[in-house]
Amino acid sequence: MRENEGMMGEMRDRRRETGDMRSERNVRNKGNWRGVVLAVAVLLTAVFGGCGGSREPGGEDRNVGGERHVNVAFFWITADLDPAVDYHGWVTSRLGVGECLVKLNDRLEVEGCIADSWENVDDTTWRFHIRDGVVFSSGVKVTAQSCKDSLERAVAVNERGAEYLKIDSLEAEGQTLTVRTMEPNGALLNNLAEPVFIIVDTSQSDEVMRQNPVCTGPYVVASFASEQTVELVKNDRYWDGQPGLDSATVTQIVDGDARAMALQSGEIDITNTIDNTSVTLFTGNPDYNVSSIISPRVNVAYMNHAETSPLRDIQLRRAVSWAVNREAYAGLIGGSEAHGVYSDAAPFGNETVTGFGYDKVQAEAILDEAGYVDVDGDGYRENPDGSPLILRYLQAADHGSADSAILAAAVQSDLRDAGIHMEILAVENLSEYQTRGNFDFYTGNDNSAPTGDPQVWLETMYTGLGTWGKKNLTGFQSDRIDGIVEEMDRTFDMERRYELAAEASQVLNDDAASLFLTNSYLNMVSSAKVKHAVQPVADYYFITKDLTVE
Amino acid sequence: MRRKWMRFFLFLFLAILVLSVAVWGNRLAPWDPLETDFEAKLMPPGREHWMGTDNVGRDVFSRILCGARNSFALTFLIIALVSVLGTWIGMVSGYFGGPLDTVLMRVTDILLAFPDTVFAIAVVGMLGPGLKNTVTALSFVWWTKYARMARGLAGVIRTRDYIVQARFGGAGTLKILVCYVLPNIVPQVIIMAALDVGGMMLALAGLSFLGLASQPPAPEWGYMLYEGKSYMQTAPWIMIFAGLAIFVTVVVFNLLGDSLRDILDPKE
Numbered sequence: 112m113r114e115n116e117g118m119m120g121e122m123r124d125r126r127r128e129t130g131d132m133r134s135e136r137n138v139r140n141k142g143n144w145r146g147v148v149l150a151v152a153v154l155l156t157a158v159f160g161g162c163g164g165s166r167e168p169g170g171e172d173r174n175v176g177g178e179r180h181v182n183v184a185f186f187w188i189t190a191d192l193d194p195a196v197d198y199h200g201w202v203t204s205r206l207g208v209g210e211c212l213v214k215l216n217d218r219l220e221v222e223g224c225i226a227d228s229w230e231n232v233d234d235t236t237w238r239f240h241i242r243d244g245v246v247f248s249s250g251v252k253v254t255a256q257s258c259k260d261s262l263e264r265a266v267a268v269n270e271r272g273a274e275y276l277k278i279d280s281l282e283a284e285g286q287t288l289t290v291r292t293m294e295p296n297g298a299l300l301n302n303l304a305e306p307v308f309i310i311v312d313t314s315q316s317d318e319v320m321r322q323n324p325v326c327t328g329p330y331v332v333a334s335f336a337s338e339q340t341v342e343l344v345k346n347d348r349y350w351d352g353q354p355g356l357d358s359a360t361v362t363q364i365v366d367g368d369a370r371a372m373a374l375q376s377g378e379i380d381i382t383n384t385i386d387n388t389s390v391t392l393f394t395g396n397p398d399y400n401v402s403s404i405i406s407p408r409v410n411v412a413y414m415n416h417a418e419t420s421p422l423r424d425i426q427l428r429r430a431v432s433w434a435v436n437r438e439a440y441a442g443l444i445g446g447s448e449a450h451g452v453y454s455d456a457a458p459f460g461n462e463t464v465t466g467f468g469y470d471k472v473q474a475e476a477i478l479d480e481a482g483y484v485d486v487d488g489d490g491y492r493e494n495p496d497g498s499p500l501i502l503r504y505l506q507a508a509d510h511g512s513a514d515s516a517i518l519a520a521a522v523q524s525d526l527r528d529a530g531i532h533m534e535i536l537a538v539e540n541l542s543e544y545q546t547r548g549n550f551d552f553y554t555g556n557d558n559s560a561p562t563g564d565p566q567v568w569l570e571t572m573y574t575g576l577g578t579w580g581k582k583n584l585t586g587f588q589s590d591r592i593d594g595i596v597e598e599m600d601r602t603f604d605m606e607r608r609y610e611l612a613a614e615a616s617q618v619l620n621d622d623a624a625s626l627f628l629t630n631s632y633l634n635m636v637s638s639a640k641v642k643h644a645v646q647p648v649a650d651y652y653f654i655t656k657d658l659t660v661e
Numbered sequence: 662m663r664r665k666w667m668r669f670f671l672f673l674f675l676a677i678l679v680l681s682v683a684v685w686g687n688r689l690a691p692w693d694p695l696e697t698d699f700e701a702k703l704m705p706p707g708r709e710h711w712m713g714t715d716n717v718g719r720d721v722f723s724r725i726l727c728g729a730r731n732s733f734a735l736t737f738l739i740i741a742l743v744s745v746l747g748t749w750i751g752m753v754s755g756y757f758g759g760p761l762d763t764v765l766m767r768v769t770d771i772l773l774a775f776p777d778t779v780f781a782i783a784v785v786g787m788l789g790p791g792l793k794n795t796v797t798a799l800s801f802v803w804w805t806k807y808a809r810m811a812r813g814l815a816g817v818i819r820t821r822d823y824i825v826q827a828r829f830g831g832a833g834t835l836k837i838l839v840c841y842v843l844p845n846i847v848p849q850v851i852i853m854a855a856l857d858v859g860g861m862m863l864a865l866a867g868l869s870f871l872g873l874a875s876q877p878p879a880p881e882w883g884y885m886l887y888e889g890k891s892y893m894q895t896a897p898w899i900m901i902f903a904g905l906a907i908f909v910t911v912v913v914f915n916l917l918g919d920s921l922r923d924i925l926d927p928k929e
Contacts, residue, residue, distance in 0.1 A: 368891050388703070388716070388895045439699035443717060513716075513891040520717050520878055524697040535877045537790065 179357045179660050181641060184370050184382040185653070186510045188363035190337050191321035195268040200306030200651075206341060206361060207354075207654035209309030209326040212239060212258065212288075213300065215649040219407065219457060219563030221300050225253060225310050225327060226288070231603055234295040235279070241286040245350040247312045248331045255283035260313040275302040275567065295601045297608060301564035306651050329354035329656035339363055343654070355643065355659025367512050374399070374636055380660070381637035381644050383653065384510045387445030393636050402646045403634040405456045407560040409449050410440075410518055412504065412552040412626040413572075417586035420551045421500055426481035428623035432467040433474035434529040440521050441629045444514040449627040451616035452568070456630065456648055457560040460613030466620050466627070474529045483530075491532040502526070502533040502551040507541045509556040518628055519554065545584050553584075556631055563649065565612030566599040573619065585625070591618050665923050672917035679910055683733040686726035694719060694727040694880045703896040713898040715888060719878075721899055725906050728880035732910075735796065735874075736861045742800045744854045747807025752842055754808065755815030766812065769805040777802045778864055785873045795874040799864060803857075810853060814846045848925045855918035859911040866907050882907050 187202060194200030194209050203209040212226040223229075227242040245253040259281040265272040277296045282289040292299060302308075312325035319325065323332040327350065330343040341361040345354040362379065364370045370382045371389040385393075393399040414422045414431070422428050437448040450466040453459045478484075482495030494500045506519040519535045526533045533552075538544055541553055559568040572583050573592050595615045602608050619625070635646035635653075643657040682689070692710075698718035706713040712721040754765040772780070784798035818824060819842070827841050868874040869883025877884065882903045889899030 368893070371894075386891055388892055392894055436699065443699060443702060513888075516877070516888070517716050521697060521699065523878055524695065524717065527695070537872050537876060539872075 179355065181356060181359050181380040181658070181660055182378065183359055183361045183654065184364040184373055184379045185361055186363070186365060186367070186370070186384050188338050188341060188361065192324050192332065192335060192341075193268075193317075193320045194306055194309035194311055194324060194326075195265040195272065197269070198307075200309050203309055203324060203326070204306035204328075204651045205653035206328075206332070206343060207330040207656070207658075208328045208332055208343070209306060209311065209324065210328050211306065211308045211310065212241075212303045214652075215301075215304050215563045217404075217648045219560060219648060221304060221563065225258065229300065231300075232289075234601065234603070235292045237290040237292075237299060239288040239290065241288060242350065243286060245327055246348050247325045247327055248346045248348060249312060249325045250348060251312060251314075251325075253310065253327060255286055255288040257312065258288050258310050259283040261310045262308060264311075264313050265307050265309075269307050271305075272307045274570075275299075275305060275307070275562075295603075297599055297602045298562070298564045298566040301562040302567065303562075304649070305562050330356075330359065330654060333358070349656065351656060354656045356654075359654065361654075367510070371636075374638070377638070381635065381641050381658075383633065383635040383646060384512065385634055385636050386512055386514065387443075387632075390445070390634055390636065398639050400637045400639060400641065400644055401634060402636075402644060403445075403632055404646050404648055405447055405454065405630050406558070406633040406648060406650060407454045407456045407563075408556055408558045408631045408633070408650070409452065409454050410444075410446070410514065410628045410631050411449070411452075411555050411557060412518075412522065412628065413555060413585050414623070414625055415551050415585050416588070416624075419549075421494060421502065422551050424481070425623060426477055427483065429467075430474040430477040430481070430483070430529065431526065431531065432623045432626060433470045433477065434531070435467075435522055435525045435626065435628065436469040437467075437628055438469065440518055443521060444517055444629065444631070446629045446632040449629050451627055452573075452619050452625070453559050453565060453612060453616055454630040457563070457565070457612075459560070459565050459609050459616065461616070463613050464616045464620060467623070471529055478530065485530060490530065491527075492530040500532060502531065503549070504533050504535045505541055505544050505550045505553040506535055506537050507539065507554060509554075512556070514631070515554045515556065522552075522626070522628070552626065558650065561649075561651075565608060565615070566596060569599075569612075569615050570596050573615075573624065587624055589618060589622060589624075591615075665920065669917075669920040669924055672913060672920055675913045676917045679729070679913055680733065682726060683729035686729050690720075690723035690726045692720035692723040694724045695878050696720075703892065705896070706898050712902045713896065715885075715899050716892060716896075721885075721902055724880035724885060725882065725902055728882050728885065728903075729906070729910075731875060731879060731881050732862060732865065732883075735792070735865055736858055739796055739799050739803065739865075740854050740857055740861055742796070743804040744807050744850050744857075746800070747804035748811040748843075748846060748850050750804070751808035751811025751813075752815045752838060752846060755812035756819050756838060756842060758816070758819075762812070765808070769808050772802060772805045773809075775802070778867055781864065781868065782871065782873065785868060790873045790876065792875055795865070795868055799861070799868075803861070807850060807853065810849060811846050814849060815842055818842050818845050852918065852922040852925055855921045856915065858914040858918065862907065862911055862914070 189199040189202045192203050194203045210224050213221045214224040216222050226239040229239045241255050277292045279291040279293045315325050322335050329349045331346045333342040333344045335341050343359040367386045371385050373379045394401050441447050450461050451464045455461050483492040485492045506515050523533045573587050595611050633646050637644040640660050642659050701714050701718040704714040710720050754762045780802045781798045788794035866883030869881050870887045875881035875884050885903035
């Protein structure tokens with residue numbers, strides 16, 4: 112574009128100029144060659160930009176003095192670290208700064224954390240014992256009262272917090288916290304593991320809460336630059352042993368490829384959520400560790416059930432569901448074929464659920480029977496009333512990954528084979544389009560068991576009780592799902608909850624509610640010197656007390 | 662003088678070659694550019710796929726051939742739009758002068774004050790991504806230089822004797838503009854337009870690379886670069902060939918514009 116600036120400058124000159132075209136010609140000539148040079152430069156950058164190979168570590172290497180330090184890249188650092196605001200707690204939790212009353216293990220079961228025991232007194236009463244010896248990083252002891260204050264704050268600040276707990280009252284006495292809910296809430300225990308409920312010292316000012324929340328985790332924020340970097344130091348007062356690191360620098364790198372390259376260049380020591388193809392650069396390489404798991408996240412294309420969308424017709428939704436080759440998609444982006452709303456990583460009885468496979472013949476038969484036929488001979492089917500059928504697919508990248516774009520292209524191609532015309536609209540910000548109801552599909556890479564419990568997601572996306580942030584935008588409504596959610600409220604036995612989850616999953620599949628594509632996998636890649644870098648199944652954990660360097 | 666013409670014909674020949682690829686690319690392509698083959702994803706260049714395959718198994722060579730048409734059609738469309746529009750605005754402004762001139766030129770000043778690509782990105786950002794909006798945005802920022810040039814020339818031409826004589830001869834304003842002013846501006850406009858093809862192509866590729874111009878799955882060089890970005894290390898052929906296509910085309914058209922100017926420039 113340099114060239115054009117040159118040209119413009121020249122035009123400005125020309126206003127004044129009357130005669131001497133020769134000198135001007137030189138200017139223009141130069142401008143033109145500059146364009147060529149620029150083109151060469153762009154090409155070379157494009158081609159060789161990534162071939163740097165392993166350079167000396169670009170990041171600060173502080174390990175020389177015996178200090179155990181790592182440079183970490185996150186795909187997201189929030190505007191502030193206040194755990195009660197929006198989803199900021201997820202980052203506070205990933206940083207190893209904040210902890211909740213309970214935590215989830217890799218089988219998504221609840222384990223004690225700040226609370227070491229609990230009992231379900233009756234349908235609406237829970238009693239938690241707060242672990243003795245847990246202190247905030249400021250040195251103040253964590254009591255039932257501090258937990259009460261923290262939870263009350265989360266519920267007051269965050270709508271999601273209020274919906275997750277349905278709290279009537281909290282009572283604190285010594286180390287005993289009694290929780291009373293307005294109605295039976297079978298999901299309460301799991302939901303308390305959600306980072307919005309990080310126990311934080313509420314006596315601190317709002318400013319401290321945003322920049323350096325005082326919590327109980329193994330690390331403490333030393334400095335914080337909004338959406339850029341966080342410097343961590345270890346919390347000497349940590350209740351569960353000595354943290355494995357002295358300090359860490361966490362940087363936000365939004366783009367997945369950039370994260371992979373930063374790892375190769377030595378700029379960072381550990382990151383996660385690297386695209387499938389890039390992971391092959393690290394697997395089998397002794398200089399790196401790769402930890403991959405199937406996550407509770409599902410790559411899904413939500414179908415619009417509203418009157419404005421052709422997809423309100425269940426036959427069309429069913430045909431679309433049969434027409435996509437999920438297994439092949441898993442081969443393209445990694446992960447496994449999705450069977451329903453819940454990922455195979457969640458213990459919600461997916462093995463009993465029958466979903467859609469890839470069956471083009473069946474898809475075509477359904478379309479033919481429902482009257483979607485190609486009347487004008489353009490290779491695409493029309494609506495039964497003869498009007499053109501074009502489905503709009505909103506695609507946005509999640510976590511700086513190229514996966515959603517690949518899925519969009521693949522779905523489009525499969526639907527084209529079945530004679531369905533689908534247009535992809537790659538957008539930066541989904542919500543701008545969603546609120547207008549102006550879509551037939553929109554993509555998500557969503558954690559359908561954010562608290563290891565099936566209820567929250569069902570309630571959020573498939574009933575009218577939508578919570579803040581993510582909500583039911585597709586107009587989906589099913590009495591059976593509403594009934595299951597109600598029953599889940601009253602069901603405290605985990606086995607039974609899982610059965611209900613499987614039933615709900617089947618209802619959603621029978622209704623072809625959404626296009627569940629793949630169970631996405633998560634990975635954590637680290638340089639060989641980093642030890643105990645394991646990708647947890649619940650992806651709001653990242654930096655743990657065990658993470659260390661040699 | 663002869664060398665000049667030789668140079669011109671050489672580049673014209675190359676440009677025609679590139680253009681014919683654009684026109685007949687669809688027929689030359691050995692594969693359907695939209696046909697995916699999930700089994701054959703990321704295949705390196707070989708006998709079957711000369712330039713390899715991309716991340717969903719589409720043939721890169723076919724996509725580049727077919728992408729040429731999209732890139733050229735858009736480039737020429739925008740250049741035609743801005744050159745006609747800009748020339749007329751500039752000519753009218755320069756010929757009449759006075760307050761109209763002042764107003765129009767201040768508008769171009771404002772538009773010229775922004776770096777054009779950044780401005781175009783901002784405009785597309787506001788209008789939303791898509792081809793139509795990209796054409797609108799690029800036209801909106803690009804017409805000013807044509808206006809500037811036409812205005813400069815028209816300002817000089819209107820004081821010429823032949824304009825005065827034409828007026829004495831009874832010619833109306835429109836006739837003077839079309840028959841006596843415009844023909845003296847057109848050669849310069851053509852040179853400028855020819856020189857602009859490369860720049861416009863880069864601007865379009867740039868916007869596509871950012872995901873603002875062409876929408877998938879349409880093959881477009883800039884967007885192919887973007888898609889290939891994630892595979893720079895594992896499957897570099899996706900980027901290399903798309904980049905080469907842009908590179909060759911921009912160079913050929915810049916050199917063609919250059920030699921065209923050598924020939925057409927009346928002051929030579």
